[in-house]
Amino acid sequence: MKAVLDGVTIAEADKDDLVRIEGNWYWPPVAVTENALAESPTPYTCPWKGEAQYFSVSKDGAALTDGAWSYPTPYPTAIERVGRDFSGYVAFDPKVQIVD
Template sequence: MKAVLGDTVIAEANDDDLIRIEGNWYFPPASVNESFLSESPTPYTCPWKGECQYFTVTVDGQDPLPDRAWSYPHPYPTAFERVGKDFSGYVAFWKEVQVVD
């Protein structure tokens, strides 16, 4: 699967390497092109996953898209049990960044 913004691939991984949480596909850290992401100051803590890190997505000089990607760098240990896998640092995308086959 790929996370794309227009024709630009931001992340790409085999389906088996992704994790689906609450309807969102999370890509392994090594599959994400971090040059398109910059840390956002938006704070959020999920009651069951833990502290979230949002990212602004910027591609080829287009207007930055704040908070269109996010990750849980250090999820709560109980979240691993709920998801069935360690998803530390995995990245999910939203809105304009589409996840496609």
């Protein structure tokens, strides 16, 4: 699968390597194109997943402020609920096209 913003691939991985949570695909960090994400100061804490880290997406002319997020250290109960450790996995804003 690929995550594509304005025609630029910003992540690519086998579907089996991704985690689906609340309708969003979460990509392992190694699947994200190098230097495509820059940490954002935008704060957010999910009541059941924990503290999120937002990122701005920028690669080859494609850009989206706060276009990605991850949970570096999700709550243990969140990992249990999902059934898989998704620490550091990256999800993308709906403006990023997910191609199967």
